[in-house]
Amino acid sequence: MTDKSAEHGRTLPRAMGGGAARQGFQDGFRSGFVCFAGRPNVGKSSLINALVGEEVMITSAHPQTTRRAVRAIMNAPDHQIVIVDTPGVHRPRTALSERLNDTAAQAFAEVDVVGFCVPADEDIGPGDKFILEQVRREAPKARIVGLVTKIDKRGRGRTAAQLLALSALLGPEHDVVPVSRQSPEQLSALAELLVSLMPQGPPWYPTDQVVDDSDEARVAELIREAALSRLREELPHSVMVVVEETQRKKDLWVVYASVYVERSSQKAIVIGAKGSVLREIGTVARSRIEAAFGVRAHLDLRVKIAKDWQRDPKQLDRFGF
Numbered sequence: 513m514t515d516k517s518a519e520h521g522r523t524l525p526r527a528m529g530g531g532a533a534r535q536g537f538q539d540g541f542r543s544g545f546v547c548f549a550g551r552p553n554v555g556k557s558s559l560i561n562a563l564v565g566e567e568v569m570i571t572s573a574h575p576q577t578t579r580r581a582v583r584a585i586m587n588a589p590d591h592q593i594v595i596v597d598t599p600g601v602h603r604p605r606t607a608l609s610e611r612l613n614d615t616a617a618q619a620f621a622e623v624d625v626v627g628f629c630v631p632a633d634e635d636i637g638p639g640d641k642f643i644l645e646q647v648r649r650e651a652p653k654a655r656i657v658g659l660v661t662k663i664d665k666r667g668r669g670r671t672a673a674q675l676l677a678l679s680a681l682l683g684p685e686h687d688v689v690p691v692s693r694q695s696p697e698q699l700s701a702l703a704e705l706l707v708s709l710m711p712q713g714p715p716w717y718p719t720d721q722v723v724d725d726s727d728e729a730r731v732a733e734l735i736r737e738a739a740l741s742r743l744r745e746e747l748p749h750s751v752m753v754v755v756e757e758t759q760r761k762k763d764l765w766v767v768y769a770s771v772y773v774e775r776s777s778q779k780a781i782v783i784g785a786k787g788s789v790l791r792e793i794g795t796v797a798r799s800r801i802e803a804a805f806g807v808r809a810h811l812d813l814r815v816k817i818a819k820d821w822q823r824d825p826k827q828l829d830r831f832g833f
């Protein structure tokens with residue numbers, strides 16, 4: 513999927529032919545990599561979607577749903593910022609959590625800036641400090657910027673107190689900014705700050721690309737997002753979606769996908785009485801796929817069992833982790 517660049521010591525996107533296309537850009541162009549770090553559910557994926565202006569990442573009210581290091585790309589005439597969404601730091605309880613931690617560590621190693629996120633509506637605690645130490649260890653060269661997220665959930669006084677607390681945690685040399693995905697002004701202030709911290713250099717990706725992921729992987733994530741919005745408690749973590757095949761029929765895109773769960777009791781829940789839950793998941797997923805790709809879509813969803821897949825290295829290999 514990627515080429516190694518000895519020149520930059522960085523994993524180059526395949527789309528750029530290993531960097532050969534990084535030529536012919538004007539002086540002063542800035543480009544680089546950003547990662548957002550923080551506890552589960554602080555709003556990292558939502559922030560990326562808001563910055564890029566497209567639903568490139570799935571989001572969910574369930575914590576720890578991000579499983580892939582997807583790169584979202586912000587393009588402008590004078591800059592390109594590649595934002596790497598990471599699975600976050602998991603307690604390594606299963607083979608899956610260990611692999612997700614490896615994915616996050618690889619992503620941190622190559623970024624120029626880390627946006628360290630804490631939500632406005634929760635006190636800073638040991639969990640945040642643990643993640644900050646990890647960021648400092650795994651991204652020693654990156655500049656750390658503090659972000660207080662979801663500030664629409666709290667009043668000004670509380671936001672100001674959280675900004676001060678975050679600044680005290682990071683140290684006075686670090687910028688600290690408030691953001692809400694609902695505030696275009698704050699999002700553009702954050703984007704401006706990120707651009708100012710990017711190194712000068714040509715873009716890493718074609719400047720019309722917004723995400724570095726295959727269509728099949730994005731579709732699988734949109735189906736998983738639809739399933740997460742309908743399922744509760746532990747079940748979301750057991751769900752894995754694989755797109756088996758897609759066919760174009762004139763203006764219709766037919767998608768055959770498997771929804772994997774770990775046990776037969778879970779299969780019954782995902783299907784629901786007379787297939788009602790699976791039908792709902794399919795309806796939501798179809799509308800999201802149609803909105804994301806601008807096509808008409810037909811979904812053929814099958815629920816299958818991959819027994820205890822989160823703990824099984826062979827199945828994790830098969831699912832591409």
Ligand SMILES: Nc1nc2c(ncn2[C@@H]2O[C@H](COP(=O)(O)OP(=O)(O)OP(=O)(O)O)[C@@H](O)[C@H]2O)c(=O)[nH]1
Binds near residue numbers: 559574664
């Ligand atoms: N009110 C408010 N809610 C937000 C905001 N950003 C995110 N949320 C909500 O917070 C929840 C978590 O958002 P995500 O973007 O999935 O968080 P994440 O940090 O990527 O979560 P992980 O999957 O654990 O990595 C979702 O229910 C979002 O709708 C915001 O700016 N304001």
